[in-house]
Amino acid sequence: MTPEWLSFIVLAVASTATAIGVIAFKNAVHSALSLILTLLFLALFYLQLQAMFIAVVQILIYAGAIMVLFLFVVTMLAPEQDEQEQHDRIAWQKAVGSLLGLVLVGALSYLLFNGASSTNLPKASAAESLSNVVKHQGNVEAFGQALFHGYLFPFEVTSLLIVIAILGALVFGRRA
Amino acid sequence: MASVPLSAYLIMSAILFTIGATGVLIRRNPLIIFMSIELMLNAVNLSFVALSHFLDSADGQMFVFIVLTVAAAEVVVGLALIVSIFRSRRNIDVDEMNILRG
Numbered sequence: 001m002t003p004e005w006l007s008f009i010v011l012a013v014a015s016t017a018t019a020i021g022v023i024a025f026k027n028a029v030h031s032a033l034s035l036i037l038t039l040l041f042l043a044l045f046y047l048q049l050q051a052m053f054i055a056v057v058q059i060l061i062y063a064g065a066i067m068v069l070f071l072f073v074v075t076m077l078a079p080e081q082d083e084q085e086q087h088d089r090i091a092w093q094k095a096v097g098s099l100l101g102l103v104l105v106g107a108l109s110y111l112l113f114n115g116a117s118s119t120n121l122p123k124a125s126a127a128e129s130l131s132n133v134v135k136h137q138g139n140v141e142a143f144g145q146a147l148f149h150g151y152l153f154p155f156e157v158t159s160l161l162i163v164i165a166i167l168g169a170l171v172f173g174r175r176a
Numbered sequence: 177m178a179s180v181p182l183s184a185y186l187i188m189s190a191i192l193f194t195i196g197a198t199g200v201l202i203r204r205n206p207l208i209i210f211m212s213i214e215l216m217l218n219a220v221n222l223s224f225v226a227l228s229h230f231l232d233s234a235d236g237q238m239f240v241f242i243v244l245t246v247a248a249a250e251v252v253v254g255l256a257l258i259v260s261i262f263r264s265r266r267n268i269d270v271d272e273m274n275i276l277r278g
Contacts, residue, residue, distance in 0.1 A: 097201030
């Protein structure tokens with residue numbers, strides 16, 4: 001077993017376990033902490049796939065900023081929430097939901113296992129391939145070049161989206 | 177040396193996505209439903225990064241960057257909504273929210 005496989009399997013088991021923790025814990029704070037662990041393991045996956053910038057952004061933005069926001073709201077609402085989940089209106093909801101989940105993962109895995117192999121994928125031409133740019137200029141430089149050459153307009157539109165989100169949060173927050 | 181194939185990463189992504197989807201189906205707390213949605217977004221991000229690596233192109237990482245921004249905006253507005261509902265109802269069970277008037 002190569003070290004690559006070993007780290008993949010360790011990461012796969014850890015991230016699956018913590019992801020199941022997100023939906024299995026009764027307490028919402030425990031779920032949020034479990035989700036933070038899942039996001040950190042995903043950042044390690046990104047490192048393994050040589051996406052350095054995405055890995056760092058994942059830790060800073062997701063595991064840092066977004067989850068802190070989540071934990072704020074959870075601690076604000078949590079005390080009333082603990083005994084809420086006892087009464088389910090539809091008794092068979094959990095069983096059917098889990099069954100549908102198993103069907104989905106089975107179908108997806110079957111298709112991916114039979115369909116996706118990296119041998120017959122269309123590769124980028126040698127000069128502009130990611131590995132070539134990374135080798136000559138560096139990893140984050142390759143990301144920045146692709147972002148500001150090919151994706152400049154979507155990047156600018158993103159700022160508009162953030163302004164709209166801030167305005168939306170303000171409108172909801174003011175209505176006291 | 178046998179390195180990890182693309183399908184291993186894609187199946188990992190499928191497993192995480194399914195856990196998130198199941199969470200949306202079986203939980204009644206909107207905060208945990210939100211966390212499950214985040215889990216699904218992250219599962220898709222994993223397959224984007226894996227494809228970017230195996231296709232040897234930076235496009236997949238751009239998509240992850242945009243998805244990250246959209247997820248942040250979605251969380252801000254969604255949590256503001258939940259807090260606003262909690263202020264007026266003192267109760268955020270999704271089964272209780274079945275009328276359209278405030």
